[in-house]
Amino acid sequence: MKLTVSMITMNEEGAVAKVVEDIRRVAPGAEILLVDSSKDRTAEIAQELGCRVIKQFPPQGYGPAMDRAVREASGDVVITLDCDDTYPVEVIPELVQKIEDGFDLVNTTRVWRRPKAMPLANFFANRFFALAARILHGLKTTDVHSGMRAYRKSMIDAVAWNPRGPALPVDMYVIPFRRGYKTAEVPIDYRERIGTTTLHRFSSTIWTLRRLWRARRA
Numbered sequence: 001m002k003l004t005v006s007m008i009t010m011n012e013e014g015a016v017a018k019v020v021e022d023i024r025r026v027a028p029g030a031e032i033l034l035v036d037s038s039k040d041r042t043a044e045i046a047q048e049l050g051c052r053v054i055k056q057f058p059p060q061g062y063g064p065a066m067d068r069a070v071r072e073a074s075g076d077v078v079i080t081l082d083c084d085d086t087y088p089v090e091v092i093p094e095l096v097q098k099i100e101d102g103f104d105l106v107n108t109t110r111v112w113r114r115p116k117a118m119p120l121a122n123f124f125a126n127r128f129f130a131l132a133a134r135i136l137h138g139l140k141t142t143d144v145h146s147g148m149r150a151y152r153k154s155m156i157d158a159v160a161w162n163p164r165g166p167a168l169p170v171d172m173y174v175i176p177f178r179r180g181y182k183t184a185e186v187p188i189d190y191r192e193r194i195g196t197t198t199l200h201r202f203s204s205t206i207w208t209l210r211r212l213w214r215a216r217r218a
């Protein structure tokens with residue numbers, strides 16, 4: 001199956017070369033696609049390394065960038081991860097294998113135990129959001145906010161969500177699950193980030209709860 005590794009980037013020039021080279025090592029034939037809204041040299045570095053770069057200006061936020069990153073992928077399998085060196089690229093083959101085995105979406109969980117690289121408040125918030133997903137949707141998960149996943153492209157083509165507003169990864173997991181697509185979850189180690197965070201905790205929390213509640217109608 002053809003593979004695309006999709007990332008969204010906002011000022012990740014300190015990490016992009018390492019992340020792209022790491023991906024190339026484990027998935028040499030994959031298309032690497034960036035939806036970029038950076039003011040720094042992230043896009044140029046990625047292009048020099050042979051990535052396909054879609055520029056999104058002015059920046060529209062996480063959701064519209066991520067929606068575009070998965071929909072524009074040319075592969076049959078789309079892997080997402082953050083371009084900040086937090087996610088272990090070595091698990092990419094395992095995620096792809098699970099799609100080949102018949103799963104439509106393979107999530108990773110960073111919080112099967114507390115990662116040192118995650119602030120305690122974020123850890124508890126993530127576990128709480130996952131518990132809410134279990135109660136509201138019956139989804140056995142510990143992490144609805146992981147940025148590292150594999151999606152079957154035909155599933156993405158068949159499912160819609162509202163890309164506007166924070167916390168889109170919640171919808172991208174819960175809605176396919178509610179629609180009856182087959183999902184799996186793999187524990188991963190989560191590392192310290194290169195560069196500075198773009199996460200807005202307050203709006204992300206509000207939107208997470210809103211998306212979890214609204215997905216009941218999916």
Ligand SMILES: Nc1nc2c(ncn2[C@@H]2O[C@H](COP(=O)(O)OP(=O)(O)OP(=O)(O)O)[C@@H](O)[C@H]2O)c(=O)[nH]1
Nearest residue numbers: 008009010035036037059060061062065197198199
């Ligand atoms: N293209 C694009 N990328 C974005 C935008 N906002 C955030 N990103 C990228 O999306 C990735 C994930 O963003 P967030 O989930 O907000 O958090 P984060 O900065 O990774 O936060 P940490 O949890 O500290 O790693 C980041 O690596 C950003 O570079 C945006 O508006 N446009």
Ligand SMILES: [Mg+2]
Nearest residue numbers: 082084086193
């Ligand atoms: Mg990150």
